[in-house]
Amino acid sequence: MKKLIYIALLSVPLVTMGQTLDRTKAPAPAKAPVIQVANPVQFTLPNGLKVFVVKNTKLPRVTATLALDIDGFAEGDIAGVADMSGQLMKRGTATKSKAVLDEAVEFLGGNLSTSSQSASASSLKSNFPKLFELMAEVVLHPAFNSDELEKVRKQSLSGLESSKDDANAISGNVLKKLVYGATHPFGEMTTSATVKKVTVSDVKTFYAKYWKPNIGFLVFVGDIEPATAKLLAEKNFGSWQKGEAVAQNFPKPAVLNKPIVAIVDRPASVQSVVAIASTVEIGPGSPNVIPGSVMNNILGGGFSGRLFANLREKHGFTYGAYSSLNPNRQIGFFQAGASVRNEKTDSSIQELLSEINIIRNEKVGDTELSRMKNYLAGGFARSLENPATIANFALNVARYKLPADYYQNYLTNLAAVNSTKVQEVAKLILNPSQMYIVVVGNAKQIAKGLEKYGTVKYYDIEGNETAAPQEPKVTINFTPQALMDKVVQGYGGKEAIEKIKDLELKGTASLMGQNLDVAQTRVLPGNATMTMSMGGMVMSKQALVNGNYSVAQQGQEAPITPEVKESLEESTFIVPEMMYLQKGYQLKIVGAEKVEGKDAIDVEITTPSGKVSHRFYDAITYLLLKTSVTQEVPGRGSVTQQQFYKSYKNMEGLNVASEQVLDLGQIKLNINFTSIKLNQGLKATDLK
Amino acid sequence: MQKRMLVALGFLFSVSGLVAQSHTIQYEKYTLPNGLKVILHEDHSAPVVAVTALYHVGSKNEDTARTGFAHFFEHLLFEGSDNIKRGEFDKYITNAGGALNANTSQDRTFYYELLPSNQLELGLWLESERMMHAKIEQIGVNTQREVVKEEKRERMDNRPYGSFLTEMLRRSFKVHPYRWAPIGSMDHLNAAKLEEFINFYKTFYVPNNCVLSIAGDFKVAELKQKIEAYFGPIAKGTKPIPRPTIQEPALGGEVRDIIYDNIQLSGVFQAYRAPKQGGDEYYAFNVLSTILSGGESSRMTKTIVDKKQQAAFAGSQPFFNEDAGLFITLALANMGVAPATLEQSIDSVVNDLKTNLVGEREFQKVKNQITTDLVASNGTMAGIAESLANYEVYFGDANLINTELEKYNKVTREDVLKVAQKYLNKENRVVLYYLPKEKTATK
DSSP states (O other): OOOSEEEEOOOOOOOOTTSOOOTTSOOOOOOOOEEEEOOOEEEEOTTSOEEEEEEOOSSSEEEEEEEEOOSOOOOGGGTTHHHHHHHHHTSOBSSOOHHHHHHHHHHTTOEEEEETTEEEEEEEGGGHHHHHHHHHHHHHSBOOOHHHHHHHHHHHHHHHHHHTTOHHHHHHHHHHHHHHOTTSTTTOOOOHHHHHHOOHHHHHHHHHHHOOGGGEEEEEEESOOHHHHHHHHHHHHTTOOOOOOOOOOOOOOOOOSSOEEEEEEOTTOSEEEEEEEEEEOOOTTOTTHHHHHHHHHHHHSGGGSHHIIIIIIITOOEEEEEEEEEOOSSOEEEEEEEEEEGGGHHHHHHHHHHHHHHHHHSOOOHHHHHHHHHHHHHHHHHHTTSHHHHHHHHHHHHHTTOOTTTTTTHHHHHHTOOHHHHHHHHHHHOOGGGOEEEEEEOHHHHOTTGGGGSEEEEEOTTSOEEOOOOOOOOOOOSOHHHHHHHHHHHHTOHHHHHTOOEEEEEEEEEETTEEEEEEEEEETTTEEEEEEEETTEEEEEEEEETTEEEEEETTEEOOOOHHHHHHHHHHTOSSGGGTTTTTTOEEEEEEEEEETTEEEEEEEEEOTTOOEEEEEEETTTOOEEEEEEEEEETTTEEEEEEEEEEEEEEETTEEEEEEEEEEOSSOEEEEEEEEEEEOOOOOGGGOO | OHHHHHHHHHHHOSSOSOOOOOSOOOOEEEEOTTSOEEEEEEOOSSSEEEEEEEESOOGGGSOTTSTTHHHHHHHHTTSOBSSSOTTOHHHHHHHTTOEEEEEEOSSOEEEEEEEEGGGHHHHHHHHHHHHHHBOOOHHHHHHHHHHHHHHHIIIIISSTTTTHHHHHHHHHOSSSGGGSOTTOOHHHHHHOOHHHHHHHHHHHSSGGGEEEEEEESSOHHHHHHHHHHHHTTSOOOOSOOOOOOOOOOOOOSOEEEEEEESOSSOEEEEEEEEOOTTSHHHHHHHHHHHHHHSSTTSHHIIIIIIISOOEEEEEEEEEEOSSOEEEEEEEEEOTTOOHHHHHHHHHHHHHHHHHSOOOHHHHHHHHHHHHHHHHHTTSSHHHHHHHHHHHHHHHSOTTHHHHHHHHHHHOOHHHHHHHHHHHOOGGGEEEEEEEEOOOOOOO
8 A cells, every 4th residue: 555645845945034024025835735645545345345445544533435326316206215215324224213323323422424325424433343333234224214204204395395485496406407308317306296205115116226335435534444444344344235236327418509598487586596507518537627627717616706706896786606517427517697686687697698708719818827726726735634535536536437646637737727728628618509598587577688598488496398477468448446446346346345344364374384373353444453473472463443553563562653554544444445546545557467377457556655565456356366565675675575365255245365375585474264254243342 | 494504503603612632732832022822733644734813802802882893803804904905815815725714702803824835924924914014994994894784684684593692692691791792783883983993903913912823734943933034023012901800790580582583493592601611610511512412312302303303403502701601502493383392392301401310321422422523623724723722812721632631531420410400590591582573564
């Protein structure tokens, strides 16, 4: 065995201390350290498991990692099974429950983790043999217990649920599905539906199919002799039976010849998530990897990249703009993007494409190039502090069949990158005509004009192509008064409405899994209360009872402004449309819009105190479908809150929405009224 | 979602409980005539170096009408110096392939640069420029004030549970400056005049209030000469350095409150008043904390998260400082679990520590975990440099990096029972419920 890492420091010329230091400029760097990355000890067990040992005695601890040589999984309609089986693996073995196993690992002061294609254990040297035995037990005899599967499923589902509201997550999912294709292992999407389908038997099948020693790499890093590691590997993994590895021949993703602008409509968005991406033929070890990394970092690698300088510093479209380039032996991936203000979506795409074209068409400057090379060289040197880096190098060399001195020569090859090469690689990697431009945002506000970048298509949040949000076909040829009359008719008519003396709605809402109790009560004329509580604790209450106004939010009384008074008064009406024009509200029919697939008439309403909101009425039934109000929030721009009214039920001639959805962008509150009571004979004094 | 939450929680604690240890760390320590303490650890195992400067000034040294100053200086001192143009400080490091940052606690401010070893001198130049003649100008003050406001918005106002430390501290302490968090008051920063910033700089950012701790790939003899050249000419501070002497009286009864925040899951946070760092009780508390939340088999995780499935996360955190400490427990409720139910579960786990002696095997397990953690904290040059500086400043003994394990080994099961009984009592704690803020609906 050679020395693991041998770092020869050339003698550094000393600053002569007698002379005065020139403080006015930065000191020049000393000569770069010569870095030698020698190979770790390697051997292969009879069952095909390849073992690497990187001895490093700096600290008395050892880490072992078992990684399977798998590029991706074809999971189909049970997508998620790979991740779930990875999590399940360390939740119990054939002879140890989760609790027993956790205690055993931690008694050794150890850590043990597993994933869909790896397992890792680390502890102090003294406890390592025992911990390694537990790691082998987990890998070779996992229990795949059904109760534990349900716990894992619960976590997955709640994670997926919250990512439905996350524009970045939507962008990432749709992008991968489009760029790689829905059936490509890199493009498959895990959804609630697929996660719900996963059974214990699926997990076992997955495990049996992929976990084979002959596609495994076992890497020891730390204070351990290679001979000891060999004994441990043989003793614990020697009995593991080899098997046939699953072929990793993935279909080649289709290449576009004209860009596609893929819009995912998200009406609540105040920012568009823009991502421009394509696959790239670049695998580990390709001569283009190092120049490609230089090129990508100049273009969009962090705060010093061109995208950041342009979209953030120069134009202020965004908080950050970046690009990334990931070589992969199946197929590589390039992406550039940013989250930008709605009204700057078009301009941002313009600037992103413009920077991509500039780095293709013009040579980078010498200063910019040498700075980036210094940056990458420094990062490489610093990464060597972690012994796991050396192990990863060895793993990559073996896995991707790189030359043995690949990392040894990394700095030399980095130094050799010149501006001609950067441009050459940019032309090879960045092909604007083959890119998908994925935009997750408010289609109505941002879609116009995007057709100049490519063929515009629309997708849902799971990446299925949908029809473009349709322009409603509604003829509006009546006055506000006439519309209000129709609305009143839609609710059941003036006569039916006027018969109602009290109305009480009670129900529950779920706010990201928290259960809230919601109650709305009106006693006519002029009294109303609305409360939301959780576990008996009142979280908010608004009331107008016998002329007394009160609003308590988050445990504190809010001041009663004229606007608040107005809104409380409005809430005492069963159908406020009956009073708008009488009470001096300004109504303006602005146009038509689709609300959840229905054609709706958009009415702008200005209250006597000047507050503006919109109400959307069904163009056929004239029932209220949605209200919406946009407010300026200091520091966050304009924020739109929407409330949807659904599932109307006819109660004694009155149509009442039994479901309300409050959409605040990131937060959605679904209120279901399970009890709706009319004319119970309530008095104002009954309202608390 | 869960992962993100845990990351977010990690940010809440800028000072971690367990500190460094391993097999012997050699170092050399000396003081320059201007009072600058220097600690050097030579290690050639990788071509890297960590240059760090710890100033013994934190939010507790601030004037009650000027809170947030120390943290503000964490930003301001990146603005430049007589020889470093505005905004170029970090560019020098980035262009050298290095990384840099700083952080501020209630007790100290810590600046560091991580560099390839051939760029060590660059680190010396930047740190000595910062100490010798940093630029304290109106334009820089104005710029950084906006940055700090943005940081507050991002890290406290917009981050779930981000206000927790501030809210907890102001209820836990009534008179000691620990009652405010390092972020301080934006109003105070707005009101401060340039002279006040200059005065603060001249008082605290002086060689005699600093430890320069450097670890990595260098030769000590050569480095000492360079340090002398860069830092020797910096004048010693002449102003007295204010340190609070005020004693915080007992809490005198349980304090409970509700905070409404932009969160999805309710949270229960409890803080017990606890002794200051460094004593026997401090070590017993760290052992106790590991019993409660060190790993999957710890009591809070096993009982509350896994068995009862009441919480997405449950844990504890010793928050011990120079003058006083807090012992914090926290949990984020799962969907549909009432905070009161969750609090009962936490209390029942905590109360068990007050009534029953920890079992021998469990106690051994926790000691094993602590030993592993202490070793791991010496895994990087940055970790070693910071630990050496911390131990020197807080305990006057950098060598604790080699001997602290003994202090943990001395802790007995009875010691854990004793601190639990003495401190983990209702009248000695603040309890905060974090509940989801209910947004105003359109009518």
